[in-house]
Structures are given as C-alpha cells and as structure tokens.
C-alpha cells in the first residue's frame with residue numbers, strides 16, 4: 001500500500017526582493033485508495049505544493065520531508081518521481097510544440113513503465129481511454145496543448161492519468177474552466193482511476209463544485225501556505241456556505 005508522507009514542508013521561490021516563503025509547514029499523509037481534497041483561496045500556495053511534489057526547479061525546499069513508501073522524494077529528479085508513481089495534472093498545462101499527443105503519451109508511458117508499451121495493446125489502450133473521455137481520435141495527432149481549449153487541456157491531463165496509472169495523482173484545479181458536461185466527463189475519468197483502488201488522489205480545488213462528482217474521503221483547508229483545518233466531506237459543505245473568509249487575514253475571501 002503506497003503512502004505519500006509530507007512532513008513540515010517549507011518551500012520558497014526567488015522573488016525580485018529575495019527568497020519568499022510560500023509553503024510554511026505542510027503536513028499531509030495520502031494513502032493509495034484515498035482521495036484528499038485540498039481547498040483554499042487563490043494565492044494560498046496550492047499550486048506551489050503541487051509543483052514542489054512534482055519537482056519543479058523553481059520551488060526551493062527549505063525544510064521538511066516528503067517520502068513515498070519511505071523513499072525520499074525530494075532527493076529524486078522529476079523523472080525519478082514520475083517513475084516512482086507521482087503524477088501531476090497541472091493547473092495550466094504547457095504547450096509542447098512539434099510533439100503529438102500520441103507520441104507524448106507513448107514517451108511518457110515508456111518512461112514511467114521502464115519499457116515501451118507493446119504497440120498493439122497500447123493503441124487499444126489509448127483508443128479506449130480517449131473514447132471514455134469523449135475525445136475525437138484526431139486529437140491524438142495534434143501537438144500537445146497547442147491551441148487546445150480549456151476543456152481539451154484538462155481531458156488530456158486525465159487521459160495521461162488513465163494511461164500512466166500513478167500511485168499518487170495530484171490534480172491541480174482540474175475543474176477550472178470546465179463547463180458542466182466536460183466536468184462530468186473529466187470527473188468520471190478520475191473516478192475510474194480511483195475505483196482501481198491503486199491510486200491516492202490529491203484533488204486541489206478552489207471551488208466545491210467538482211466534489212459533487214468526486215467524493216473525497218478527507219477535506220483540508222489550505223491557507224497561507226499550510227493546512228489549517230482537516231475534516232470529512234462535510235467540511236466542503238461548510239466552505240461552500242461560508243467561503244474562506246474565516247481563514248484569511250482581514251476576512252477577505254476570493
């Protein structure tokens with residue numbers, strides 16, 4: 001049973017005025033099979049947490065530990081983290097000019113699995129996953145995220161999730177910019193992966209909307225760079241009614 005353990009994580013970014021601490025002591029344990037919603041106001045550091053776990057070089061870890069089954073994740077390169085089973089669906093997926101979705105997925109799968117997937121089964125796997133996400137087959141020949149709509153970008157992230165089958169999936173605002181139909185399709189994809197029981201999910205979101213489709217086991221309020229409250233699904237209902245004002249200095253809520 002894979003377990004991701006984050007202990008007292010501190011992370012800074014280099015700002016013009018010098019290093020600025022964004023994460024201020026994050027503690028969180030995510031086990032395979034569990035879904036944790038991380039909810040918080042804009043600018044609280046949710047994406048910084050996601051990037052830090054994936055190993056983005058801009059984010060400097062200044063304290064704390066992150067382990068996956070006892071292995072030091074912070075000592076791993078971005079590739080090693082992916083191979084170890086850490087997957088990040090980015091809030092703002094980046095364009096990869098000149099690389100088709102099809103090639104990108106196969107290269108990623110090869111890197112994560114340690115060997116190239118057998119072509120025949122792979123083609124079938126991709127086709128089925130795309131159908132399930134209601135994606136047109138021609139999508140596979142487009143360049144990664146080039147000219148993708150918001151919904152297409154998010155579907156593409158979930159397509160990767162379905163094909164790469166990580167141990168820990170970090171989904172950063174996968175709900176943002178989706179209309180209701182796309183939200184449902186994307187949520188169903190996440191739920192298919194969850195139902196395998198083999199993935200621990202960190203569902204980062206600003207809004208409670210996606211939690212109607214994806215039921216979290218645990219809900220955490222994230223404010224000012226740390227988890228300030230944890231509870232069950234009922235905590236999300238409270239947030240829906242009251243917003244984040246109680247957690248933000250001066251009462252301002254976004």
Ligand code: ADP
Nearest residue numbers: 013015022041042043044045046047048049058
């Ligand atoms: P959230 O995802 O909760 O909206 P972010 O992690 O994106 O929050 O940002 C948290 C804070 O860190 C913000 O004040 C943001 O401006 C700052 N920040 C994030 N990334 C960088 C960066 N690469 N350089 C400078 N500041 C950053």
Ligand code: MG
Nearest residue numbers: 041042043047
């Ligand atoms: Mg934000």
Ligand code: MG
Nearest residue numbers: 046047091173
């Ligand atoms: Mg963010």
